Amino acid sequence: MEDTKRQLLTDCGLDIQDISGKGKGVVAIRSFSRGEIVFSEHPLLTQNLTRNNTTVLSALAECTAVQREQFYSLYNCHADTLPAELGIFETNVLPCGGNDAHGHVAKLGGVFLFGSRFNSSCKPNVNNRWDGGTREVVFRAVRDIEVGEELCIGYGSLLAKRDERREELWRKFKFECRCEACMLQDQDLADSDTRRECLQILFREHSKRLRGDPMEGIGEVCIHFEPPTTNALDF
Structure with missing residues (x-):
């Protein structure tokens, strides 16, 4: 990761750190108030819903060598089932449009150098929303966040029941969610x-x-x- 880009993240009050059992994650190095914008970022590359490994490779060909290195540094949970480039994209994609609680799905997805580092929680403290005007994803605190807290977004259907959420997250991202909400008994x-x-x-x-x-x-x-x-x- 380039020092200048990491400094940009630090200036926003964030850091990429090792998270036990999760790999890398985003951690607050200053406090954030509910409703405050935490970070915003343009996508490294985008793809539509009909994407495949060939289209991802074509998009990567238009990136710089540094950007391609950054892309390949991201985690791939589909290494056993998908070609490498498509697997990385599907593991890290965020909606660039209107996913919502009514079943509407964004027609465009993007991979982000920093945004794709946010881990998942079914009780997230950060919301990610695509700004069509600036063409960037905006991360906003949904509650007060203290120094040292991991910042998490919701990967799946937050209004589904626990077993349904876990099934969806396993199917899409190959992990059993053990967030605060999923560990309730x-x-x-x-x-x-x-x-x-x-x-x-x-x-x-x-x-x-x-x-x-x-x-x-x-x-x-x-x-x-x-x-x-x-x-x-x-x-």
Whole structure:
């Protein structure tokens, strides 16, 4: 990784560190407030939904030697089933568009030098969203984050039940999720699954309002919880 690019990450209050059981991950070296932009980044390369190893190789041919080295430094969980380049892309791809809770899938995916280093959690402290105007992915804190915390995004369907989330993550990324939410047991797990199922139904019912005025839509979703609270979005 180039020193200048690592310095850029450091200036944002982040560092790439070894994470036990996960490989590399993104760690906060300063605190972040809820709603604060943590980092933004343009993709190293992008591909559409019909991508294959040939299209990935073609995109890599247009990259610099340094960029290709950075690409090949990323993890590949599909080494046994896919050609190397496609495997790296599928392991690290982030949506460049509108993945949402209603089943819509972004038509474009991108690999990011730093953004692809964020590990997964089913109770993420960071949200990633594609900005079509600036053509970059923006990472924003969804709660207050302390120094030393790992920053995680959600790889899968956050509103699904634990067993469904684990199945999806294993199928797509070949790991069994052991995040805070997935390690819940007994009644705590049942309560978490129920909240997610309820949110999934409510988000579907209020989908138009959520797209038009997200904060008002979220408020309508939250009043269905007892007692009414915005903490209903805390899985």
